[in-house]
Amino acid sequence: MSDSDDDLLELAGMGSDEESDYEPKAASGRRGLKRTIDDDEESDNDEDVDDEDIEELNPDDDPYPLEGKYKDEADKAALSNMDEVTRESILYERIQEKDKFRERRFLALRAKQSKAESKSIQKGSSSKKLRTSKLSELKRQRERKTNRDDKRRRGGEYDYDEDEHEEDEEEDDDDLRELAGLGEDDEDDEDGYYSDEYESTKKATKSRSGFDQSLYQDATLRDLEKIRSARKLLEKFLYRSEFDRCIPGTYIRVSVGERGQYRMALIEEVKRGGRPYTLAGKPCNTYLKASQGDSKQIINILCLSNDPFTEEEFQRYKNVLEKSDDQRLPTVHDVNEKLNELTSMASRKLTDDDINKMVARKEELSVYSMNTAARVKKLGRLREELQVAIEQGDEKLIKSLQKQIDELSEFFQAHKNTSKLEQINIRNQKSNHEFIRKAEKKLVETKRKQLQNNDFSDPFSRLRTNPKVFYKSVDVVDDAPKTEEKEIDENEEKIKLKNSIFRKEGIDALIKTIDIDLGFNI
Structure with a gap:
């Protein structure tokens, strides 16, 4: 061996x-x-x-x-x-x-x-x-x-081959x-x-x-329900920093009519900075770009429902995707990845920096809910606080207040910088108001002069009248019975005249009634 x-x-x-x-x-x-x-x-x-x-x-x-x-x-x-x-x-x-x-x-x-x-x-x-x-x-x-x-x-112990x-x-x-x-x-x-x-x-x-085997199959209704973005959830996480990154790719239930009709749609993008609207009693300028097959539309969060998807809505959505060239149902693996992102966003603890950013966003939107007087009042208060901060030498507070003042000033400036067409409309409106005011003033002056001179050239205008009061004396009351008897006699004469022969048979009948004595003896 x-x-x-x-x-x-x-x-x-x-x-x-x-x-x-x-x-x-x-x-x-x-x-x-x-x-x-x-x-x-x-x-x-x-x-x-x-x-x-x-x-x-x-x-x-x-x-x-x-x-x-x-x-x-x-x-x-x-x-x-x-x-x-x-x-x-x-x-x-x-x-x-x-x-x-x-x-x-x-x-x-x-x-x-x-x-x-x-x-x-x-x-x-x-x-x-x-x-x-x-x-x-x-x-x-x-x-x-x-x-x-x-x-x-x-050492030469054996021959080496x-x-x-x-x-x-x-x-x-x-x-x-x-x-x-x-x-x-x-x-x-x-x-x-x-x-x-x-x-x-x-x-x-x-x-x-x-x-x-199941990770790369098409997601079912139960799978998509895991990544459904309800309205209340979007309201809750609206101001999170990762909201714009995690929400695209989730599914929503959108209202499409006044009769309670809903459709299933996919969120493709989150858009901020649009026209503010009221969401849960507070101003919101966030919109969603939703798609259903090849159809895409910008909607606000108010259109979303909190209720789960129905089987009918899911089948309708699948039929739409079959006709689409760009979209398809996600796989179970895609759903799980998106669910992990949403869970991470919901479970992450907020830091002081996150809270400050959320408060800043809300304060920025609170300007839209103010009237002009409130905005002017806030701007004046911020300038007073800025002056105090400058005297105290607080650089951090100075930067914060100056930023708020600039944002509020830009808001006023944005409203001043209207388009040329809007300026023309405003000028025409002022001109019309001035013309109407002068015409009404002239009409009032004309009526005042007519009342003074009793000169009413307008037949449809109301005429000035002076009231007259009639009083009955005692003599008039005593002569009342005599007047009544006289009226009765006059009425009787009128009746006789009306019933006379002349009235009935004419002039011939009247001649017949005349008796003439000629004095002839026969």
Whole structure:
């Protein structure tokens, strides 16, 4: 048996009793390997227990499977019979409960996946360290053997054959690599070896974790509900510094009509600095660029809903995306990444600098809610505070006050710098008001002169009249009976005249009634 074979047997723990220099190391290596395996088994058991706890704390059963709000049909009927206030409060609590359920389930899945990956990496790392240390020990053994061969060759102990020595070295190298667990195609470069091992570990992790197949599938309605931006959430995080970066890529429920019609849309961009509008009782100048397929529009936050998506809205959105050339449904992996961003934004603790920036933004918008008098009053107060700060020599306060004064002055200047057309309109309005005032003044003066001179050239104007009062005396009262008798006689004469023959038969009848005495005797 050659010296190299003896060395290999010694390293494997099979050498003689006399040459046992590496037996303790080999034995300790086996014991260390055994301890490593035992530790891995114990860690596996611990992780299994943790997984069981996670499954108990995060069940997969949906508490409200019916329409995302009801337990079953009976529960839906019971809620329908309640009054509106009670029903809405219960549904709101259920929505909050379901959001917490989704968050717990997602965190449980993430924890489970992270543990599976860390477990695989730990095993791969321990295996790599074991194999590397074993290979290093074999290399050191080979160097010692080479040194002994050199000494023997120089001492003339045996005839040295170069070809035979090279063949022995090649065989020894193969044995060393095989004993170290490396194949023929593996290289001795440490970086390349680690990268190959890590690549295989990643593949094994994906296959063991069970999430690889679903990560690149199209997101479902439940997945998109995780990254839905409700109106109340946008109001809450509106002034965060990372708001403009995290919100694009989320989905919103937009009102498109007065009859309660809603559509599902994607937020592409956050735009600030537009015309202010009232949001939750406070001025807001933030707008959202939303898209649905190839259709894009700028909307304000007031158009958004707090309620979850419905199946009908999701199907309509999918049909629109099928006709679009630019957009498609995100994958589950994309949804998870966006959810991580939103969770990071919501869970990050605010610093003093963040709070100061948020307060500055709100104060900047508060100018829009003031009237002109309030703005002038605030500008005067700021100038007084600036004068006091200059006298005290507070540089930091001076810069802050000067910045506020400049912003408020720019606001006034922006209103003064109107367009030329607006200036012409203002001038014409003033001219019209002056002309109307002069015409009304002239009309009042004309009427005053007419009243003084009783000269009414206008037939439709109201005439001035002087009232007259009539009084009855006692004599007039005494003559009243005589007057009445006279009137009665006159009426009788009129009646007789009316009923006379002349009135009935004419002039001939009147002539017949005349009796003429001629004086003839016959």
